[in-house]
Amino acid sequence: MFAVTSKPLFATLKFDSFTLGFRSGLPRFLAVRGNSGRAEMEFIRKLGRRCCFVQSRKTNRKVEVIESENNVVTGEDVFEAVSAGAMVPPDHLVIMVNGIIGSSADWRYAAKQFLNRLPDKVIVHCSECNSSTLTFDGVDRMGERLATEVLTVVKRWPEVSKISFVSHSLGGLVARYAIGILYENIPIIKSSNLNEKNTNNSEQKQFLESKIAGLQPVNFITVATPHLGSRGHRQLPFLCGLPFLEKRAPLTAHWLVGRSGKHLFLSDNDDDVDGRPLLLRMVYDSEEIKFMSALRSFKRRVAYANANYDHVVGWNTSSIRRQHELPKPNLLVKHEKYPHIIHVEGESCDTIKKGTSSLGVPQNLEEEMLRGLTQVPWERVDVSFHKSTQRYVAHNTIQVKSYWLNSDGADVVLHMIDNFVL
Incomplete structure (x- = not known):
């Protein structure tokens, strides 16, 4: 289950987050571009049961996305x-x-x-x-x-x-x-072909x-x-x-x-x-x-x-x-x-x-x-x-x-x- 909260930032954020491996500037794989957005969010979903911080390019706000399961970390x-x-x-x-x-x-x-x-x-x-x-x-x-x-x-x-x-x-x-x-x-099981032209001579071990x-x-x-x-x-x-x-x-x-x-x-x-x-x-x-x-x-x-x-x-x-x-x-x-x-x-x-x-x-x-x-x-x-x-x-x-x-x-x-x- 996802819970999303947001709040304004006092200054433009630049991330070097250990959680997602962001570099300075915008996240490298969170920008949603058409159909690629679903795949990217699927990539994020794989993290499972943790907290990550994402910068919104349009609203300049920090969005906290928390995925949890019985509060088990x-x-x-x-x-x-x-x-x-x-x-x-x-x-x-x-x-x-x-x-x-x-x-x-x-x-x-x-x-x-x-x-x-x-x-x-x-x-x-x-x-x-x-x-x-x-x-x-x-x-x-x-x-x-x-x-x-x-x-x-x-x-x-x-x-x-x-x-x-x-x-x-x-x-x-x-x-x-x-x-x-x-x-x-x-x-x-590995096969070794004794004769490449004749596959019947292959030996399996x-x-x-x-x-x-x-x-x-x-x-x-x-x-x-x-x-x-x-x-x-x-x-x-x-x-x-x-x-x-x-x-x-x-x-x-x-x-x-x-x-x-x-x-x-x-x-x-x-x-x-x-x-x-x-x-x-x-x-x-x-x-x-x-x-x-x-x-x-x-x-x-x-x-x-x-x-x-x-x-x-x-x-x-x-x-x-x-x-x-x-x-x-x-x-x-x-x-x-x-x-x-x-x-x-x-x-x-x-x-x-x-x-x-x-x-x-x-x-x-x-x-x-x-x-x-x-x-x-x-x-x-x-x-x-x-x-x-x-x-x-x-x-x-x-x-x-x-x-x-x-x-x-x-x-x-x-x-x-x-x-x-x-």
């Missing part, structure tokens, strides 16, 4: 049409997932930059199913909600054929859970193709995500590495952030028949959920990590490394184009670097999670805001949660887009 689709006349939708869906106590607005700046640089390539969906205190419900419940939301978005955009995830903080764990639910092996929500998985990007949890030494930096505080944190975390705190501190072992915490189970495939098969299906996996001043997520856990594997100071070099990128490590995994790392008995839970996650290759991008006035909020700055407070992280978003595989 399912997130924001961000896109830009190729042209006003010929609406050819992009084929790559990018799902952006917020962290704890976050919302879809956390990715607003990054979504706009994706549109500015890839206007006819991607549709960006900023997830809203896990916002505010819903992020206390635990990684599993949040992952289930995200999986449901992704399926809804895919149904709304039948033209897309590829999917990528960009997640911040706890959202990276939620995305890993969701893709496990959405993972499937779809049988496909059946293959299994990995899909996420029925789409081809491409990029899986995490930003300051505690992949190994927050239980290890200095994995929660604001505890200053003090053993007393680090031992007490798992006992009290659930008072502050509910089941999510239990999952982060690996104290939820009573939820599994084998006594294993959820994050440990997520480095293996189970009969119900193929966590690692889903992660492996993506063309690339990237972990952006703060090397310092992130008081919420430690460098080890966000970059999926052991302490001795962290880059040495002499290897940290400031990038000219991306001033806060200090080190980039190409795809690597334990099976390549150490040969038999998956063998033997892990000494602790963190080591077992490390060995499980590094069975697939990861790109690692280390970030430092050491000389920035915004360094004390590095956990949000790396994402550019708010441009006015975290603008120094803009080059990290630019690096993400420049290396994005379409």
